[in-house]
Amino acid sequence: xxxxxxxxxxxxxxxxxxxxxxxxxxxxxxxxxxxxxxxxxxxxxxxxxxxxxxxxxxxxxxxxxxxxxxxxxxxxxxxxxxxxxxxxxxxxxxxxxxxxxxxxxxxxxxxxxxxxxxxxxxxxxxxxxxxxxxxxxxxxxxxxxxxxxxxxxxxxxxxxxxxxxxxxxxxxxxxxxxxxxxxxxxxxxxxxxxxxxxxxxxxxxxxxxxxxxxxxxxxxxxxxxxxxxxxxxxxxxxxxxxxxxxxxxxxxxxxxxxxxxxxxxxxxxxxxxxxxxxxxxxxxxxxxxxxxxxxxxxxxxxxxxxxxxxxxxxxxxxxxxxxxxxxxxxxxxxxxxxxxxxxxxxxxxxxxxxxxxxxxxxxxxxxxxxxxxxxxxxxxxxxxxxxxxxxxxxxxxxxxxxxxxxxxxxxxxxxxxxxxxxxxxxxxxxxxxxxxxxxxxxxxxxxxxxxxxxxxxxxxxxxxxxxxxxxxxxxxxxxxxxxxxxxxxxxxxxxxxxxxxxxxxxxxxxxxxx
RNA sequence: GCCCCCAUCGUCUAGUGGCCUAGGAUACCGGCUUUUCAUGCCGGCGACAGGGGUUCGAGUCCCCUUGGGGGUGCCA
Numbered sequence: 342x343x344x345x346x347x348x349x350x351x352x353x354x355x356x357x358x359x360x361x362x363x364x365x366x367x368x369x370x371x372x373x374x375x376x377x378x379x380x381x382x383x384x385x386x387x388x389x390x391x392x393x394x395x396x397x398x399x400x401x402x403x404x405x406x407x408x409x410x411x412x413x414x415x416x417x418x419x420x421x422x423x424x425x426x427x428x429x430x431x432x433x434x435x436x437x438x439x440x441x442x443x444x445x446x447x448x449x450x451x452x453x454x455x456x457x458x459x460x461x462x463x464x465x466x467x468x469x470x471x472x473x474x475x476x477x478x479x480x481x482x483x484x485x486x487x488x489x490x491x492x493x494x495x496x497x498x499x500x501x502x503x504x505x506x507x508x509x510x511x512x513x514x515x516x517x518x519x520x521x522x523x524x525x526x527x528x529x530x531x532x533x534x535x536x537x538x539x540x541x542x543x544x545x546x547x548x549x550x551x552x553x554x555x556x557x558x559x560x561x562x563x564x565x566x567x568x569x570x571x572x573x574x575x576x577x578x579x580x581x582x583x584x585x586x587x588x589x590x591x592x593x594x595x596x597x598x599x600x601x602x603x604x605x606x607x608x609x610x611x612x613x614x615x616x617x618x619x620x621x622x623x624x625x626x627x628x629x630x631x632x633x634x635x636x637x638x639x640x641x642x643x644x645x646x647x648x649x650x651x652x653x654x655x656x657x658x659x660x661x662x663x664x665x666x667x668x669x670x671x672x673x674x675x676x677x678x679x680x681x682x683x684x685x686x687x688x689x690x691x692x693x694x695x696x697x698x699x700x701x702x703x704x705x706x707x708x709x710x711x712x713x714x715x716x717x718x719x720x721x722x723x724x725x726x727x728x729x730x731x732x733x734x735x736x737x738x739x740x741x742x743x744x745x746x747x748x749x750x751x752x753x754x755x756x757x758x759x760x761x762x763x764x765x766x767x768x769x770x771x772x773x774x775x776x777x778x779x780x781x782x783x784x785x786x787x788x789x790x791x792x793x794x795x796x797x798x799x800x801x802x803x804x805x806x807x808x809x810x811x812x813x814x815x816x817x818x819x820x821x822x823x824x825x826x827x828x829x830x831x832x833x834x835x836x837x838x839x840x841x842x843x844x845x846x847x848x849x850x851x852x853x854x855x
Numbered sequence: 856g857c858c859c860c861c862a863u864c865g866u867c868u869a870g871u872g873g874c875c876u877a878g879g880a881u882a883c884c885g886g887c888u889u890u891u892c893a894u895g896c897c898g899g900c901g902a903c904a905g906g907g908g909u910u911c912g913a914g915u916c917c918c919c920u921u922g923g924g925g926g927u928g929c930c931a
Contacts, residue, residue, distance in 0.1 A: 366931090367931090368930080368931050370930090370931085402930090402931085403929095403930060406930070406931085468928095468929065471928090475927095475928090479856085482856065482857080483856025484856055484857050484927060485927070486927075508929075510929055527859095527861090530859070530860080531859095532858075532859075535858095536857080536858055536859090536927090538927085540928095541928085541929055544929040545929060546929075548929090550928095550929070551930070551931045552931095555931085570925095571859095571860065571861090571924080571925060572924090572925055572926080572931095573925095573926095573931090574859065574860065574925070574926075575858080575859065575860095575925070575927080576926085596860085598860095599924070599925075601923095601924085603866070605923075644867090647867065647868075647880090648867070649867095651868060652869095653868095653869065653870085654869080654879090655878075655879040655880080656879090657867090657879080657880055674868080675860075675861060675862090676861060676862070677860095677861070677923075677924060677925095678866090678867065678868090679866060679867080680866090681865090681866045681867065681881070683866080683881065683882055684880075684881045684882075685881095686881095687880085687881060688881090690893085690894075694895095731892095732893090732894075733892090733893045733895080734892095734893065734894085735893070735894085742892085743892070743893085764891095798890075799890090802890085808890075809889090809890035809891095810890050810891070811890090812890075813891070814890070816890095817890085823891090823892095824891055824892075825893085827891090827892090828890070829890060830890095832891095
């Protein structure tokens with residue numbers, strides 16, 4: 342499952358003294374979001390192309406939002422995508438721990454430093470007080486910016502309040518000068534000092550906020566390049582201020598365009614609940630949704646790589662290895678993109694015909710397993726035959742719809758009323774009569790192979806001077822319950838002679854009792 | 856409200872002053888292939904948000920307007 346075809350990697354360039362190190366830092370609040378998948382992809386591509394390292398770090402500083410098992414789920418879907426990491430959970434590394442919740446001592450140490458050198462101070466407002474201030478400011482001027490207390494609470498005062506059990510936070514004292522962030526995608530972004538506010542770096546529960554933990558960890562883990570979503574753009578100035586206060590270098594930043602739904606709304610996992618409530622099928626939002634829906638990781642990766650990045654030529658099909666060769670931060674765009682599932686579908690269809698059989702087999706087994714489908718117990722040989730019989734399929738779900746009848750008991754086949762009416766019952770039961778004729782012929786067939794079944798059907802068509810559909814469709818409906826299955830020879834061969842005849846008999850029997 | 860970012864077919868995008876009567880992909884429409892569903896092949900429809908500049912010449916540079924997005928959390 343771990344991408345064994347280790348992508349051909351250039352050995353790291355001996356000429357560059359500073360190896361490129363990137364990170365992906367999800368917070369464990371659920372499954373891996375498709376936008377997060379693109380974030381790690383771009384980071385991964387940068388690292389792998391340069392022979393650098395990929396760090397995976399878990400940002401679990403919000404105890405209230407922590408979701409059980411989500412780290413496991415995120416890692417599992419990352420592996421399924423074929424994206425690996427050199428340091429982090431399950432990979433080890435010298436610069437850990439890689440869970441922020443296990444790094445509290447480290448954060449506290451730097452916090453002391455900032456408190457001592459005056460770059461940070463204790464703030465004593467309660468959340469309720471802040472809320473009131475915010476509301477008041479909103480009414481009066483439309484926006485709230487935390488006013489720095491004058492004089493600042495002393496460290497002694499802060500400590501005392503803490504001991505008394507009051508909610509005390511630590512805030513970063515922002516500089517009085519403008520800050521310019523050099524963004525490799527957007528260019529220089531300058532924010533004037535009057536836009537800054539002294540933001541919280543340690544919460545009253547003793548945990549660091551995202552900004553603080555992120556800046557310290559990026560520095561300590563020697564991260565050189567930070568590619569993240571544009572929603573973080575305004576955070577960079579805070580991060581740069583913190584880096585300066587702490588004496589850390591600033592990594593290279595790049596803020597990527599954001600991915601939205603086709604209607605312009607945010608792609609949110611809540612979209613799924615909303616759709617269900619409206620009686621609609623839930624849309625795929627998280628990587629796991631796509632996995633469960635029968636998409637191929639190669640197609641997903643290829644598709645999301647093209648959301649906000651392109652090479653400039655007309656080529657659209659890339660393997661992960663090819664993406665790595667072609668990738669360049671310089672060619673990341675600035676424009677937000679909408680996620681078009683129809684186009685993903687076409688990529689998937691393409692990859693379904695392009696991927697070598699063993700890969701397809703691996704993915705199909707994964708699909709059958711995570712969906713707990715009856716076909717999951719099939720042998721590799723059978724899976725391969727199914728894949729071949731369904732050539733041209735778009736997703737594994739389409740394949741499942743096409744051959745699912747093979748894994749249902751003969752007595753449990755449900756007949757689609759529409760199919761029965763159209764193919765069997767119409768014209769005074771012409772289809773049933775045809776079925777009786779063909780059943781007799783099939784029974785005498787000794788060589789039960791797709792080719793000879795097809796030949797038999799063809800011969801019957803010719804002798805009756807009728808179209809293939811008039812013969813094949815009644816059989817198809819009789820054995821599968823629907824009008825869709827692989828070619829008729831293939832369908833019957835896969836089912837086997839006994840089951841074929843049994844199903845035809847049952848179909849005819851049901852007719853006479855209704 | 857304030858601050859920041861963005862702006863080419865419905866969608867993803869190519870395009871960095873003349874190669875653009877704007878290219879590709881997808882979607883859609885039509886045709887062909889076909890024993891079902893798909894696939895595949897051929898053809899068609901379809902965009903430079905608006906207004907000012909700059910220039911011999913603007914999708915490409917500048918300004919304004921409009922539109923979209925983001926930030927303004929003891930979330931990340």
